[in-house]
Amino acid sequence: MSATSERPAPTTRVTALPPYVFAWLDELKATARARGAELIDLGIGNPDRPTPPAVIDAIQQAWADPRVHGYPSFRGDERFLNAAAGFMQRRFGVTVDPARELLCVSGGKEAIAQTSMAFADETSGSLVPDIYYPVHGRATLMSGSHTHWMPLTAARGFLPDFSAVPVAALQRAKLLLLNYPHNPTGAVATHAFFEDAVAFARRHGLVLLSDLAYSELTFDGFVAPSVFEIAGAKEVAVEVHSTSKSFNMAGSRIGFAAGNADVIDALMAVRNNMGYGTPVAIQRGAAYAFEHAEVLTRDVAATYQARRDVVIAGLRSLGWELESPRGTMFVWARVPVGFSSQEWTQHLIDVAGVVVAPGNAFGPGGEGYFRVSLVADDARLAGAVDRLRRAGVSYR
Numbered sequence: 566m567s568a569t570s571e572r573p574a575p576t577t578r579v580t581a582l583p584p585y586v587f588a589w590l591d592e593l594k595a596t597a598r599a600r601g602a603e604l605i606d607l608g609i610g611n612p613d614r615p616t617p618p619a620v621i622d623a624i625q626q627a628w629a630d631p632r633v634h635g636y637p638s639f640r641g642d643e644r645f646l647n648a649a650a651g652f653m654q655r656r657f658g659v660t661v662d663p664a665r666e667l668l669c670v671s672g673g674k675e676a677i678a679q680t681s682m683a684f685a686d687e688t689s690g691s692l693v694p695d696i697y698y699p700v701h702g703r704a705t706l707m708s709g710s711h712t713h714w715m716p717l718t719a720a721r722g723f724l725p726d727f728s729a730v731p732v733a734a735l736q737r738a739k740l741l742l743l744n745y746p747h748n749p750t751g752a753v754a755t756h757a758f759f760e761d762a763v764a765f766a767r768r769h770g771l772v773l774l775s776d777l778a779y780s781e782l783t784f785d786g787f788v789a790p791s792v793f794e795i796a797g798a799k800e801v802a803v804e805v806h807s808t809s810k811s812f813n814m815a816g817s818r819i820g821f822a823a824g825n826a827d828v829i830d831a832l833m834a835v836r837n838n839m840g841y842g843t844p845v846a847i848q849r850g851a852a853y854a855f856e857h858a859e860v861l862t863r864d865v866a867a868t869y870q871a872r873r874d875v876v877i878a879g880l881r882s883l884g885w886e887l888e889s890p891r892g893t894m895f896v897w898a899r900v901p902v903g904f905s906s907q908e909w910t911q912h913l914i915d916v917a918g919v920v921v922a923p924g925n926a927f928g929p930g931g932e933g934y935f936r937v938s939l940v941a942d943d944a945r946l947a948g949a950v951d952r953l954r955r956a957g958v959s960y961r
């Protein structure tokens with residue numbers, strides 16, 4: 566036998582994953598750049614603005630203290646947990662016990678994957694919207710669980726219809742994933758929707774995992790609710806918060822999970838058995854951010870709202886009929902007839918040097934759409950629209 570034939574193949578956990586469309590997009594960009602194209606890249610949702618200086622100061626000061634140079638504690642630094650609890654109280658009017666109902670996590674993405682590991686396996690199922698931030702669908706697939714895709718349609722405001730979930734899927738399901746404000750559609754959910762979601766989760770014995778990564782990126786006066794504003798939510802729910810978008814801290818990898826103490830314990834068991842906590846110095850910076858959230862997030866939200874207006878007005882001027890999203894850092898638009906999502910993405914790179922994300926990168930329901938990330942300043946976004954206009958791009 567040759568040496569290579571003896572090497573074991575990776576498990577189906579890895580090999581059965583659907584193709585990662587963003588890897589395809591990376592190749593497309595590299596090819597375009599190799600032929601000299603200068604791209605305006607609105608493909609990935611990576612915040613382009615810096616972390617607030619006061620947060621950086623807090624991190625630097627903390628690193629200077631040797632007491633934070635050892636392993637961090639598993640649940641989190643006391644100051645961070647108190648700051649997260651304070652934020653939940655001030656922002657949502659929700660009381661959480663920092664000692665039992667909170668956990669520091671190294672970003673929302675990991676927390677979502679780890680919650681899936683804690684509650685989904687080959688014997689169980691997960692209910693996931695069919696348009697989703699990739700980890701929502703891929704982590705449940707990696708955990709081996711049977712994923713039921715709940716259709717999201719424009720007609721329903723990209724909210725799932727719980728009454729349409731088949732009985733067989735419900736009997737198997739243990740986990741329900743939701744994310745509002747929603748990446749990639751920009752849809753938002755009201756208090757009433759979360760009431761339905763909590764009632765549904767309680768009725769069917771589900772853990773409700775709510776991803777609130779965009780809680781502070783809302784516009785036109787809309788304020789995103791926490792699931793814990795609903796009575797009884799703490800019996801079933803866990804909510805994941807992130808500093809990445811609200812405070813431009815994507816590189817610091819920190820957020821928190823809040824919710825039912827047993828669910829938090831299960832998530833903590835997965836985390837503790839696979840790694841250590843988030844560096845304490847980073848936790849101190851994030852603590853500062855949550856303690857000053859009202860001031861720090863105002864400017865962030867206003868910046869994205871202005872950018873949204875530039876892109877919405879630009880696409881409307883090219884023939885798109887679009888609603889203005891009331892949250893997130895994305896504009897979600899239909900692909901013109903005759904193109905698939907990926908064909909359209911390639912077309913925009915070829916004719917205008919503008920990179921967007923194809924809708925099918927976000928699950929089966931995303932086919933026929935594309936996503937524009939608002940990760941450039943107003944002038945550059947207007948420049949992207951100009952490029953489209955000059956290239957004769959329009960919605961027909």
Ligand SMILES: Cc1ncc(COP(=O)(O)O)c(C=O)c1O
Pocket residue numbers: 610671672673674675698744747748776778806807808809815819820
């Ligand atoms: C819906 C959603 N959840 C979570 C994340 C990841 O957050 P974090 O950077 O905290 O891992 C993202 C990042 O784009 C996201 O869009």
